[in-house]
Amino acid sequence: MGDLVIAYAITVHKAQDSEYRAIVLPWLTQHYIMLQRNLLYTAVTRARELVVIVGTKRALWLAIRNDQQVQCYSGSARWLGSTRLPTST
Numbered sequence: 001m002g003d004l005v006i007a008y009a010i011t012v013h014k015a016q017d018s019e020y021r022a023i024v025l026p027w028l029t030q031h032y033i034m035l036q037r038n039l040l041y042t043a044v045t046r047a048r049e050l051v052v053i054v055g056t057k058r059a060l061w062l063a064i065r066n067d068q069q070v071q072c073y074s075g076s077a078r079w080l081g082s083t084r085l086p087t088s089t
Contacts, residue, residue, distance in 0.1 A: 012039055012042050012043045012046070015042075015043070015046045016042060016046075018046060019046060019047075019048055020046055020047055020048065021047070021048050021049050021050070022047055022048075022049055022050035022051070022052070023043065023044075023046055023047040023050070023051055023052070024052045024054060025043050025044070025051060025052065025053045025054065025055075026054050026055055027040070027053050027054070027055035027056070027059045027060055027063065028055045028056060028059050029055075029056060029058055029059045029062065032062070035059055035062045035063040035066055036063060036066050036067075036068070036069065037063055037064055037065075037066055037067050038067075038069060039063070040060075040063045040064070
């Protein structure tokens with residue numbers, strides 16, 4: 001019991017650049033927009049020893065087949081006062 005660390009929930013994005021001994025990954029079709037291969041890869045590679053995927057085979061299959069990334073509109077260009085990001089010279 002002394003080795004247990006209480007963790008309620010953490011997003012895959014928040015876990016980037018981190019590593020955990022074990023992860024439990026809920027992977028359900030209800031979150032269809034999140035079923036992406038790169039997100040699944042990132043989640044699975046956060047674990048050093050054990051990955052437990054809880055969900056459906058269909059959700060896992062959909063994620064593996066989906067190699068398209070969703071365009072992210074964060075609004076940061078607008079906050080910076082430009083509609084275009086600068087190009088390197």
